[in-house]
Amino acid sequence: MTISTARPHEQAHFYARLLGGRVTVEEEADPGDPNGITWAQVKPPAGEAGMTINVEHEREWTPPVWPARAGEQRSTQHLDIQVDDLDAAVAWALECGAREADVQPQDEVRVMLDLDAHPFCLFV
Structure with missing residues (x-):
């Protein structure tokens, strides 16, 4: 990837x-x-x-917007990372520098954003 x-x-x-x-x-x-x-x-x-x-x-980098909105830069891929403990995984991701996305569509999944706002999902 x-x-x-x-x-x-x-x-x-x-x-x-x-x-x-x-x-x-x-x-x-x-x-x-x-x-x-x-x-x-x-x-x-x-x-x-x-x-x-x-x-x-990428010299002309524009961070993606999640969830996608018309006319905005969209993410072209994202990682889905299976974890044993969702709360612990979210805490670790935050410690590493990620942030939680404003929109969380499912209880058993957390959409996180990396340093440049690429979304990735933690799920159990």
Whole structure:
């Protein structure tokens, strides 16, 4: 999965912390990137199977709006993350820097927003 962002370094480290993974690659930036990184990769802990997340700099980044509204930037993907304890998972996501979306459509699901407002769902 690839996530576009204005700040790939921060997003990569956010997802690595949130998911217990590791940032394995950070490529140096072009002159327009204030963070010094244009692309980063997050992998599961060494020796474990799991999804790889690529995080790339998007110069013209516009955060998505969730839920979608006509005429607004829409999210093109989102992660669904199964958890054992929803309250604990929400607390951990908040500690990592996420925030809860204003709209929560289901009791057993929490829609969270990452550092750049990409939605992701925690569910039991």
